[in-house]
Amino acid sequence: MSETTGLQAWATSRIAAWSDLDSILDGLERKRDHTVTDSLRAIELYRALGRDLSIVRRTLPASRMTRALAQSYARLHAVIYRKPHNWRERLRSLFQDEIPQVVRELRGQIQLVGLLFALSTGAGWWLINTYPELIGLIASEPMIEGVEEGRLWTEGILNVVPSSVLSVGILANNIAVSLFAFVVGVFFGLGTFYMIAMNGFMLGAFFAFTHQHGLAGELLKFALAHGVVELSVICIAGAAGMMLGESLIRPTHATRRESFRHAASKTSKLLVLCALLLVVCGFIEGYISPDPDFPMLNRAIIGFGYGVVMVAALTGKLFGGHTRRRTRNSEYASNTARSI
Amino acid sequence: MSAPQITLQTVTGVDVELTIAGPGSRSYAFIVDWHIRLLLAMSWLAVGHIIYNGGLTMVPEPGGGYVLWVWLPTILIYFLYHPVLEVAMRGRTPGKRIAGVRVVTREGDIPSAGALLLRNLFRLLDSLPLCYVVGLATVILTEHHVRVGDLAAGTLLVLDHDSSASSFVSTAAAKSGLTPQAADLIQELLDRWPALDEHNRATIARTLLARVEPQISADELAQLGTLDLRNRLLARLSGQ
Numbered sequence: 001m002s003e004t005t006g007l008q009a010w011a012t013s014r015i016a017a018w019s020d021l022d023s024i025l026d027g028l029e030r031k032r033d034h035t036v037t038d039s040l041r042a043i044e045l046y047r048a049l050g051r052d053l054s055i056v057r058r059t060l061p062a063s064r065m066t067r068a069l070a071q072s073y074a075r076l077h078a079v080i081y082r083k084p085h086n087w088r089e090r091l092r093s094l095f096q097d098e099i100p101q102v103v104r105e106l107r108g109q110i111q112l113v114g115l116l117f118a119l120s121t122g123a124g125w126w127l128i129n130t131y132p133e134l135i136g137l138i139a140s141e142p143m144i145e146g147v148e149e150g151r152l153w154t155e156g157i158l159n160v161v162p163s164s165v166l167s168v169g170i171l172a173n174n175i176a177v178s179l180f181a182f183v184v185g186v187f188f189g190l191g192t193f194y195m196i197a198m199n200g201f202m203l204g205a206f207f208a209f210t211h212q213h214g215l216a217g218e219l220l221k222f223a224l225a226h227g228v229v230e231l232s233v234i235c236i237a238g239a240a241g242m243m244l245g246e247s248l249i250r251p252t253h254a255t256r257r258e259s260f261r262h263a264a265s266k267t268s269k270l271l272v273l274c275a276l277l278l279v280v281c282g283f284i285e286g287y288i289s290p291d292p293d294f295p296m297l298n299r300a301i302i303g304f305g306y307g308v309v310m311v312a313a314l315t316g317k318l319f320g321g322h323t324r325r326r327t328r329n330s331e332y333a334s335n336t337a338r339s340i
Numbered sequence: 341m342s343a344p345q346i347t348l349q350t351v352t353g354v355d356v357e358l359t360i361a362g363p364g365s366r367s368y369a370f371i372v373d374w375h376i377r378l379l380l381a382m383s384w385l386a387v388g389h390i391i392y393n394g395g396l397t398m399v400p401e402p403g404g405g406y407v408l409w410v411w412l413p414t415i416l417i418y419f420l421y422h423p424v425l426e427v428a429m430r431g432r433t434p435g436k437r438i439a440g441v442r443v444v445t446r447e448g449d450i451p452s453a454g455a456l457l458l459r460n461l462f463r464l465l466d467s468l469p470l471c472y473v474v475g476l477a478t479v480i481l482t483e484h485h486v487r488v489g490d491l492a493a494g495t496l497l498v499l500d501h502d503s504s505a506s507s508f509v510s511t512a513a514a515k516s517g518l519t520p521q522a523a524d525l526i527q528e529l530l531d532r533w534p535a536l537d538e539h540n541r542a543t544i545a546r547t548l549l550a551r552v553e554p555q556i557s558a559d560e561l562a563q564l565g566t567l568d569l570r571n572r573l574l575a576r577l578s579g580q
Contacts, residue, residue: 064528162403
C-alpha cells in the first residue's frame with residue numbers, strides 16, 4: 001500500500017471523529033459547569049486530536065487539514081486549561097486576601113503620595129494667599145464672582161440638578177480621575193505625580209481663596225462628608241500608579257515589560273475596591289454634601305465613619321479577612337504541632 | 341517578512357503556532373466594534389428619547405429621570421461595550437469575530453476576567469490624545485503588535501480564522517477516492533474562485549479535473565463552461 005493510499009485510508013477512518021468536532025467544541029466552550037463525563041470526553045478527544053495533528057503535520061504539512069486540526073486542538077486546549085469558574089470564591093479571595101496584601105506592599109507609596117498631596121495643598125494655599133489674583137488661573141470667572149459676592153459655587157446646586165443625577169455624574173467623574181491617576185503611572189510615575197500634585201494644589205488654592213472671603217468653613221462643611229474617603233482613594237489610586245512607574249524605573253523582573261505586567265496586574269486589584277468606595281462617595285456628595293440643613297457634626301461622623309470603613313475594607317477586616325487569617329494561622333500551628 | 345507567532349505549548353508535546361494579529365487586523369476589528377457600539381448606544385438614545393418624550397421633539401430642560409434612564413445607559417453601552425463583551429465572549433467581540441482575531445494570554449490561553457478588564461482599563465491611556473494614537477503607535481512599534489493595555493495585562497491578539505468548517509470537507513473527499521493533497525488544491529481553488537480571472541480559473545479547474553477524473557476526455561473538458569467546472573469540482577469534493 002502506497003503512502004498516499006495509506007493516508008487516504010487513515011483520513012477516511014478519522015472522518016467520523018472529525019465530522020462533529022466543531023459542534024463538540026462549541027458545546028464545550030459554551031458550557032460553564034462540565035460534568036465528569038464531559039471532562040473525560042474532552043481529555044480523550046484532546047489526546048486523539050494531538051495524535052491526528054502529529055500525523056498530518058508529518059504527512060501533509062501546511063495543508064488545510066493540518067491548519068484545521070491545529071485550530072481545533074488549540075480551541076480544545078483552551079477549554080481544558082481554562083481556570084475554574086467560581087465568582088464567589090474569586091471575590092472572597094480578592095477582598096479578604098489579595099487587596100490587603102497589595103495595600104501592605106503599597107504602604108510606602110501611599111505615604112509618599114499622601115505627603116505629596118499634603119505638600120501641594122500647602123503650596124496651593126500659600127500661592128493664592130500670597131498672590132490672590134492668580135486664582136484666575138485655576139477657577140472660572142463665575143466661580144470667582146460668586147465667592148466674591150459671598151456664596152459658594154456649590155450653593156443651590158440641588159435646585160439645578162437632582163441628587164440622583166448629581167451623584168451619578170460625580171461618582172463617574174471620580175472613578176475616571178482615580179483610574180486615570182493609575183494608568184498615567186506608566187509614564188515612569190510622572191503622570192501620577194503631576195495629577196496628584198495638581199489636585200492637591202487646586203484644593204489648597206480653593207481653600208485659600210474661600211478663606212479670603214470668609215467661606216472656607218462653608219467649603220469644609222461641603223467637603224467633609226465625602227472628602228475624607230474621596231481624597232484618600234484618589235491618593236491610593238495614585239500610589240498604585242506610582243508602583244507602575246517604579247516597576248519601569250527599577251524592574252523587579254528580568255525585563256521592564258515583565259515587571260510592568262506584574263505590577264499592573266497586582267495593583268489593579270486595588271482599583272476594584274477604590275471604584276466601590278467612590279460609588280458611595282458619589283451618593284454622599286450628591287445627597288448629603290449640598291444639603292445646607294445637614295449639621296456639621298453629622299457630616300463629620302459620616303466622613304470619618306466612612307473613613308474607618310475604608311480602612312477596614314483596605315485591610316480586609318470588613319470582609320472577615322483578619323478572622324479568617326487568624327483561623328488559618330491557628331490551623332497551621334496545630335498541624336505543625338501535630339506533625340512534631 | 342512573516343507575521344510573528346507564539347507557540348502554544350501543550351503537555352502532549354504537540355505544540356501549536358498562533359499567528360499574532362498585526363495593526364491592520366486590530367484596526368479593522370476596532371472599527372467594526374466602534375460602529376456596533378455607536379449604533380447600539382444611539383439606538384438606545386433614540387428609542388429612550390421617543391419613549392420618554394413621546395416623540396423626537398427636543399425638551400429644553402430634561403428631568404433627572406431622562407438623564408438616568410436615557411443618557412446614562414447610552415454612555416454605559418458605549419464605554420462598557422469592550423470590557424463586558426470581551427469577558428462574556430472570552431476574549432472576542434463581534435468586531436474581533438468579523439476580523440478573525442481574539443485575545444489570548446502570552447501562553448496562548450483564554451485570559452482571565454481580571455486580565456481582560458485590565459487591558460480595557462488602559463484604553464484610557466491608549467486612546468490619548470485622540471483616535472487611539474498612543475495605542476496605534478505602540479502596536480506598530482512593538483514586536484508582538486500590542487498596545488499598552490496588552491502589555492499591562494499580558495495579553496496578545498492572535499488570528500483566529502474559522503477555516504475548520506471548509507477544511508474538513510477535504511476529509512470527506514477521501515471517501516470518493518481523492519487524495520488529501522488534491523482535495524486541498526480543489527478547496528483552495530474554490531475559495532479563490534471569485535477573485536480569479538475567468539480564463540485563469542477555468543484553466544486551473546480543467547487541469548485539476550483532468551488529474552482527478554482521468555476518464556474525462558480533453559474535448560469534453562474544453563466544452564465545460566465556468567459554472568459547470570465549478571459544480572463539477574464541488575461535486576467531486578463533496579464525494580458525489
